[in-house]
Amino acid sequence: MTDDRETPETKLTLSKRKWAEQGKFLTGRMTRPDSDRLPPGQHLVKNWPVLDLGQQPLVRTDTWRLDVAGAIETGLSLNWQAFGALPKSRKLSDMHCVTTWSRYDNRWDGVSTHDLLDAVMPKSDAAFVLLTSYDGYTTNLPLSDFASEDAILATHWEGEPLTREHGGPVRLIVPHLYLWKSAKWISRIEFLTSEQAGFWERNGYHMRGDPWTEERYSDD
Ligand SMILES: Nc1nc2c(c(=O)[nH]1)N[C@H]1C(S)=C(S)[C@@H](COP(=O)(O)O)O[C@H]1N2
């Protein structure tokens, strides 16, 4: 190591400071009181329902790729091995589906969106993210939500590899938004300077999808 600017610590510190300055360190579990843990209109389930467009693609890790593109300094096309070389994180979070079920205390392992952001370095005018999946699904969300402390590109649930029906080998989990934002079988992450609607968002669902304010449907 001859050049300080090249060390991971320095790069990390720089981007963390940039995120902090932009107020992009949202935490999904902002010291919510226990009484406020279940969002309005939701009921608790113990099982984990499967919801999707009805096509569950078989995505093999030997052909899997995750492309990261758009308003970023470093575009990436990660194969399974390169994805596996990124830092690993573990998160514990609740999930809330707009169809009114919620499930508490899900343990996820994978790559935190923080670590992905550190690898690609979004440009200063990047403000939205569009996700694309192997089944053709798309969904959009603000970059500030994608960058939340709890958001993770999950490979494991409760210590086991994510099953095909739940979006394996890799899905996004953004626990503080309705679950339709958490793309299963993710294949592409695009950073955008202006908002672009995904599948459900074009079909009447909310552009953001905050369960605590019941952002279920768009107003128009
Ligand atoms: N690729 C993809 N991701 C998706 C969907 C989908 O149809 N395709 N459905 C969304 C919806 S509406 C929900 S509620 C959750 C359901 O995730 P689960 O089946 O693991 O419970 O996945 C979301 N992510």
Ligand SMILES: [Mo]
């Ligand atoms: Mo959903």
